[in-house]
Every structure is written in C-alpha cells, then in structure tokens.
Amino acid sequence: xxxxxxxxDQIDTSTVYAQLSxxxxxGICVFVGAVREFTAQQEVVGLEFETYExxxxxxxxxxxxxxIDKWNLQKVVIKHAVGMKNVEEPVVIVGASSAHRSECFExxxxxxxxxxxxxxxxxxxxxxxxxxxxxAHP
Amino acid sequence: MEVLFxxxxxxxxxASHKVFSTNEHRPNxxxxxxxLLIQEYSELAKLSSLAVAVxxxxxxxxxxxxxxxxxxxxxxxxxx
Numbered sequence: 001x002x003x004x005x006x007x008x009d010q011i012d013t014s015t016v017y018a019q020l021s022x023x024x025x026x027g028i029c030v031f032v033g034a035v036r037e038f039t040a041q042q043e044v045v046g047l048e049f050e051t052y053e054x055x056x057x058x059x060x061x062x063x064x065x066x067x068i069d070k071w072n073l074q075k076v077v078i079k080h081a082v083g084m085k086n087v088e089e090p091v092v093i094v095g096a097s098s099a100h101r102s103e104c105f106e107x108x109x110x111x112x113x114x115x116x117x118x119x120x121x122x123x124x125x126x127x128x129x130x131x132x133x134x135x136a137h138p
Numbered sequence: 139m140e141v142l143f144x145x146x147x148x149x150x151x152x153a154s155h156k157v158f159s160t161n162e163h164r165p166n167x168x169x170x171x172x173x174l175l176i177q178e179y180s181e182l183a184k185l186s187s188l189a190v191a192v193x194x195x196x197x198x199x200x201x202x203x204x205x206x207x208x209x210x211x212x213x214x215x216x217x218x
Contacts, residue, residue, distance in 0.1 A: 049217070051217075052142065052144050055194035055210065080217055092218050116217055120215055121215060121217030122145030124145075133149075134216035136145070136146040136186065137185060
C-alpha cells in the first residue's frame, strides 16, 4: 500500500517506519504534532478533537495524492487523532518517503500545513476555567 | 435534506444536525442556506469563516442543494 490515511482514537508512533519504508526510498521524514502545555502563557489541561470523518478522509486523500505527484513519493502517512488528548500526547502524524531527503522534507511540511488549512477537524482547548474552539473567531 | 453541524457551529446551533423536509421552505443553494442560518443564529456571522460541504466536498455559494444531499456546516478548521 502506498498511502496510510486514518482518523484514529490514538496515534501509534511505533508503526510509521515500517509503513513508510520502501526499497526505493533513501529518505523518510516524519512530523508529529503533540499537545503543548502552554498557549499564550495559559496552562492547557488538554485538547479535544472532533471531525467530520467521511470528509476528513477524502481531504486527506487529496493532500496525499498531490504530494505523491509533486515530490514523486514512494509512501505517505497521514493520521489524526480524535477525542480528548492530554499534554505530550501525539495528535497528528504525517510522513513521506522518497529517493532523497529534500523531497520528503518538503512533502512533510506540505502535508501538515495543508491538513491544517483544509481538513475538517476541530480542536477545543481546555483550560482550568474555560474552553475555547481554536481559530473560531478573528 | 440533512444539515450537519460541527465544532463551534454545533454549539451555536445547539444541535449536531437539522433536517429540512421537502414540504417546508428549504434553501435551494449553499448561499441561501448560509443566509438562513445566519438570520436564525447571528453568532455564526462572527466566525472567521463559514464554509459548507455538499456530499462531503467543499461547495461555493452558487451550488444547488437537493433533497438527498448531505450538507455540512464547516466552521474554521483547526486540526493538527
């Protein structure tokens, strides 16, 4: 399989190497997004993610296909978690493998940047005294 | 026609979906749906953006809505 695209309850970071490894790939690049403890000096208790899964998977497929075309990738991984996530937990993992390193580095950046722009996933920041939907308001 | 709400839009509307039956006056396009929703729920107008998906594809205002469409209101996304 060339693409591993999933919405999951938990991100398993241990499988990504095997999924991206390929005899024609000399470079494998992976980005993992995790829950950070502080946002604008405020302590975050956790993040809660929800998605419109059917559409999210379609959008993730489009991003993967574009990246495969543009950088001639052998394999692509895009996985995002949903539900409640605590500080330090991984919430998203994207990765690419290619013949040489520059292609997979660039592709990886494109995968995460585009995911953040187009994939219907929403995150709510939970603070001690309030909850905020991220980026909802200007 | 079923309209799904997610994220902050779900909180504003107070429901995860709403059904427009064929009999009642229902919006005929994505633009009409947005207008109708903003009239009823003015907080939606304060969001950074308000997109609509028809059958799980982003759709511009001119796209027509049909009875069997699955329509979703997409507030600003914030994955990652």
